[in-house]
Amino acid sequence: DAGVIQSPRHEVTEMGQEVTLRCKPISGHDYLFWYRQTMMRGLELLIYFNNNVPIDDSGMPEDRFSAKMPNASFSTLKIQPSEPRDSAVYFCASSSTGGGSYNEQFFGPGTRLTVL
């Protein structure tokens, strides 16, 4: 398996622009997570899905952030409009409730977002 795939790996944009981050989870996983990591705040959970349904979006900082999971193999995190304080590394992770490793999460390589 290729693992969790994220694109783009790096994104540089100007304040006010729309940013879309993409994630392909591991096939067969029923949970998908979006995290943001910064030096100041560490690894923060933004939103997570179970079977394509959003379960908890309490970590989404504000209405400028939105996430979708139209099917089991694809999710997007959108920021519109972007601001410099959104600069961070965004990770997507997936996990499965089956098997012996309950809740072990598999992380993607991350998208490094810089908003100028």
Added chain:
Amino acid sequence: SQKIEQNSEALNIQEGKTATLTCNYTNYSPAYLQWYRQDPGRGPVFLLLIRENEKEKRKERLKVTFDTTLKQSLFHITASQPADSATYLCALDMCPGANAGKSTFGDGTTLTVKP
């Protein structure tokens, strides 16, 4: 409020020694506790999971303990090597139900093993 605290300072040890990392939590009743390793520029990688009814779990040179009374987990790396240098994150998982599947991560401890 709920809080997870890991070693506040970076940890520097000599090769061959045992590294001990701490994860303390308050106002949680986790069903599971996990440890992850993160290298610069990469996503966290799962290492070990320990359940609330387990006291200790081992995997090769790694050992994790879980004391629900003290609300603490210790993560040990024996015979440490420079390749063990990384940031180590603990993550708490609540009981299944409303929070099923959701992990809350600590800020991590950066370990440097010197040759």
